Amino acid sequence: MTYLADLHSYLHQSSLLIQAYPSTRITTKYSLPRKPNTKAMSKPSDGPAPTADTTAVASQPKREPSAVLTLKTYHPESGICLKYRTDKAAEVGRLLTGLGRLAKREVIEIPTAATAQIESGRAAEGDKMEIDSGVSAPKVEDKVVTAPPAVVQTGGGGGGKGKKKKGKK
Amino acid sequence: MPQERISNDEFLNRLTILLSSTHSASRGSIYLTQKPLESTTESVSPPQILVRATNGLSKPHRTAKPKSAANSKPKIKLATVVEVADLDTFYARYAEVCKKGMEGLRKRDKKKAKEKAKAKKKGKAATGATGS
Numbered sequence: 001m002t003y004l005a006d007l008h009s010y011l012h013q014s015s016l017l018i019q020a021y022p023s024t025r026i027t028t029k030y031s032l033p034r035k036p037n038t039k040a041m042s043k044p045s046d047g048p049a050p051t052a053d054t055t056a057v058a059s060q061p062k063r064e065p066s067a068v069l070t071l072k073t074y075h076p077e078s079g080i081c082l083k084y085r086t087d088k089a090a091e092v093g094r095l096l097t098g099l100g101r102l103a104k105r106e107v108i109e110i111p112t113a114a115t116a117q118i119e120s121g122r123a124a125e126g127d128k129m130e131i132d133s134g135v136s137a138p139k140v141e142d143k144v145v146t147a148p149p150a151v152v153q154t155g156g157g158g159g160g161k162g163k164k165k166k167g168k169k
Numbered sequence: 170m171p172q173e174r175i176s177n178d179e180f181l182n183r184l185t186i187l188l189s190s191t192h193s194a195s196r197g198s199i200y201l202t203q204k205p206l207e208s209t210t211e212s213v214s215p216p217q218i219l220v221r222a223t224n225g226l227s228k229p230h231r232t233a234k235p236k237s238a239a240n241s242k243p244k245i246k247l248a249t250v251v252e253v254a255d256l257d258t259f260y261a262r263y264a265e266v267c268k269k270g271m272e273g274l275r276k277r278d279k280k281k282a283k284e285k286a287k288a289k290k291k292g293k294a295a296t297g298a299t300g301s
Contacts, residue, residue, distance in 0.1 A: 025204035029225075030188075032196050032273050067273025089274035092267050100260030103203055103218045103251070 003083045007091055008110050010084035011098040014073040015108040017080060024075040026099060033065035071095070172221075172248045177259050180249035181266050184222050187245055188270025191224060194242070198225050201267075206250060218256065220263075222247040 004010040018024045066087045073082040086095075101108055175183070191197045199222065206217040226244040251259045 022205055023207070025202055028201040029198055030201070030267075030271055030273075031198035032191065034196065066275040067271065069271065069274060087275045089268070089271065089276050092271055092274065093264055096260060096264035096267055099203060100256060100264075103205075103260065104253070104256055 002081070003085060007084060007086065007094060007098070008108075010071065010073075010082060011102065011108045012110045013082050014102055015106065017073055017075060017082060018102055018105055019107060021075045021078065021080075022105065023077070024073060024080075026102060027072045027074065028095075028099070029070040029072070030067060031070070032067045069095070172246065174219075174248045174250050177249050177251060177255065180220065180222070180247050181262055183245075183247050185266050185270060187222060187224060187247070188266070192270075192272060197242075199223070200225050217253060218251045220249050220251055220259075 004013060014024075014026065068085060068087050069092070071084040071086075074080070098108060187199060191199055202219075202221040204219055206219045222245075224242070224245045226242060228244050
């Protein structure tokens with residue numbers, strides 16, 4: 001019963017679950033809000049929708065309730081259940097392409113930032129291995145010293161670090 | 170109980186009707202389920218996909234007190250089997266049906282779009298999205 005934070009991680013996790021258990025099913029529930037009568041307008045009674053609603057209300061108070069799309073990836077035997085909820089019309093297209101890919105049992109990787117992090121993690125591991133090898137220890141030290149100020153430094157790792165910094169700013 | 174399975178085209182047409190009728194009632198939910206069809210011959214590695222749609226209502230004989238016929242809507246169940254070869258085309262059309270049918274979802278916010286346009290010049294994309 002976990003609600004995942006974003007669409008990509010939902011699709012990613014779901015693809016992993018489907019890889020592991022092919023009999024996993026995906027249910028998309030499209031539910032319209034309660035009838036917008038005057039009472040409901042003043043206080044929308046969306047009981048089972050705390051997280052998404054609070055964020056929505058926080059960013060844009062006093063909006064009429066919109067329909068909600070709830071996705072549920074469920075494997076009955078193990079009881080594993082992944083959920084994602086959205087009310088954005090813009091996500092429907094992406095979502096359905098994702099569902100299509102899940103139907104084909106493709107593995108969906110998390111794009112952009114997350115993968116970059118993973119890659120940088122791998123790069124770091126590579127550095128560690130270099131340290132372990134011992135021979136190039138002074139070299140590595142040099143790298144470490146020069147790395148923070150030097151964006152000019154060439155090489156894959158250096159470039160990646162520079163990029164990351166820019167992203168942070 | 171075996172369920173009647175309709176063709177992909179018919180499924181999408183009826184789903185469009187189901188979505189629009191739910192909207193005209195301005196309440197209710199629609200459940201869309203997809204799962205691989207359990208094949209008796211387990212040779213096919215990516216099996217056919219069974220796609221179901223329902224409005225989630227109870228069958229008339231299951232409701233404790235039968236409401237008046239005018240009030241209660243019938244349960245609608247749709248099911249179709251998508252061949253592996255047709256998955257891409259089906260999902261493209263399925264996505265179109267859903268995008269058009271799920272009109273109750275929040276459109277890209279105009280305020281947010283404005284803010285975004287200030288930060289980045291993304292105004293074009295936002296209006297395009299609301300237009301569709």
